[in-house]
Amino acid sequence: MSLRHSYVFEDLFTDKSYKLSEDPAIYIKEGSHTVVLENNFQNEKTGCRTFNVNTAIVRNEQGVLGVIVYCEGEGKSEDDKATSESLSVIGELAASAVHEIKNPLFSIRGFLQILDNTLSESDKRKEYVKIMISEVDRLESLTKDFLMLAKIKSDSKELVWVCELIKEVIELYKSSFEKKKIRFRLYMNDESIFLWADRDQLEQVFINLIQNAFEAVEEGGSIDIIVSKLNEKVKVEVKDNGRGIGPEVKDKIFSPFFTTKKNGTGLGLFISKRIVENYGGNIYFNSAQEEGTTFVVEFPIGKDH
Ligand SMILES: Nc1ncnc2c1ncn2[C@@H]1O[C@H](COP(=O)(O)OP(=O)(O)OP(=O)(O)O)[C@@H](O)[C@H]1O
Ligand SMILES: [Mg+2]
Missing domain, CATH: 3.30.565.10 (Histidine kinase-like ATPase, C-terminal domain)
Incomplete structure (x- = not known):
């Protein structure tokens, strides 16, 4: 099958494009898609199977030279398992780091509150302190949310x-x-x-x-x-x-x-x-x-x- 002058395939790809060689000019274009297979490939839990399909298109000035398709299934390889284990360690570390952020935030908020009480209503700095307090509150709420997310899989029922x-x-x-x-x-x-x-x-x-x-x-x-x-x-x-x-x-x-x-x-x-x-x-x-x-x-x- 000749892919010369065929541009229809390119709709499947992202805008990322790299030049492989100058003369002759050859380009490679990236794409990445999720393909869901139903019926024959049914998975008990989800009713279908999902594959991540990575694609690259190679073309020169005249047209498409070929398509490279790399398919990742659902099954996890040993490498993937090791990666997800180390990710969960990183998750735990992040959770403890975030937990440690909470205490200084608490004291920063306390001192800002004292500062706020000492400033008069007409003082422009009062407005800045109020903004800082509200930003600290936002950070506190983010840390709380993050810790809740980290805890979702915990089993303290x-x-x-x-x-x-x-x-x-x-x-x-x-x-x-x-x-x-x-x-x-x-x-x-x-x-x-x-x-x-x-x-x-x-x-x-x-x-x-x-x-x-x-x-x-x-x-x-x-x-x-x-x-x-x-x-x-x-x-x-x-x-x-x-x-x-x-x-x-x-x-x-x-x-x-x-x-x-x-x-x-x-x-x-x-x-x-x-x-x-x-x-x-x-x-x-x-x-x-x-x-x-x-x-x-x-x-x-x-x-x-
Ligand atoms: N009862 C509701 N009535 C109208 N809009 C709602 C209601 N509940 C949620 N929303 C909409 O859904 C969005 C997301 O809600 P979500 O609770 O996830 O975040 P949030 O309330 O914006 O922020 P926070 O993380 O502080 O809860 C809200 O910003 C709002 O637009
Ligand atoms: Mg909300």
């Missing part, structure tokens, strides 16, 4: 009384709700719901969803939390009548670092999804712009719970 945990989280928000005049309601069709889980992780999911609802509603808005048990599943709904999620962002909100907020880190929903799915659960939402949003998390209750 216990029997968690879901209703009590949710009531505790709500208690944390009580004064913020009052300040923003939010009408808050909690419904539970069964108080005796227990999950075998890491308490901190579950708490983090509920905090993230309630915090988002709190940030989405206007003053005087409403937030409802509905906890129910149905068909061996625990369902927690967090419903707000806030601004809703626009169609242009609805596919992105679970992506890491996606945020529409000035001081958001964009990790809340990403972390929540990782946690919920780690327990074999689901997280999804329904939203209508200017009417509100309902986030739903569902956890399966195992036989041993």
Whole structure:
């Protein structure tokens, strides 16, 4: 088959191009694709198999000379295993480094707070100190999120009384709700719901969803939390009548670092999804712009719970 004058293949490649030789001029163009094979190549868990296909196209001034295809399957080679082991060591090191960052941040914040108290309202420096405090808060929140991500695979499970945990989280928000005049309601069709889980992780999911609802509603808005048990599943709904999620962002909100907020880190929903799915659960939402949003998390209750 002659590939001369055939440019259609080039659509499959990226814009990266290298010159292999000057005379005759030969170029190489890079591409990288994920190919998903269904049906005959089914994998029990995902229903399909994914391959990473690396491609390179070689061409001269007249046309395409050939295509190099390098295919990486799902199966991990010994080299890959060694790489992922060393990556997990790096992950642990990063987690301990981040943990160590938390303490100095705490003292920096404390001293900035003292500085803030000593400056008069008319002093321009007060504004700078306020910015520094808010940036330190952002760093603190990032370190917290990072540590939560590092912990997702940890196995410190216990029997968690879901209703009590949710009531505790709500208690944390009580004064913020009052300040923003939010009408808050909690419904539970069964108080005796227990999950075998890491308490901190579950708490983090509920905090993230309630915090988002709190940030989405206007003053005087409403937030409802509905906890129910149905068909061996625990369902927690967090419903707000806030601004809703626009169609242009609805596919992105679970992506890491996606945020529409000035001081958001964009990790809340990403972390929540990782946690919920780690327990074999689901997280999804329904939203209508200017009417509100309902986030739903569902956890399966195992036989041993
Ligand atoms: N209840 C909600 N109502 C409207 N928009 C929401 C709601 N919950 C999430 N979003 C949208 O999803 C985006 C991502 O949420 P996520 O919680 O991951 O990050 P964030 O709240 O922006 O920052 P943070 O990491 O501090 O939580 C938000 O920036 C917002 O645009
Ligand atoms: Mg959030």
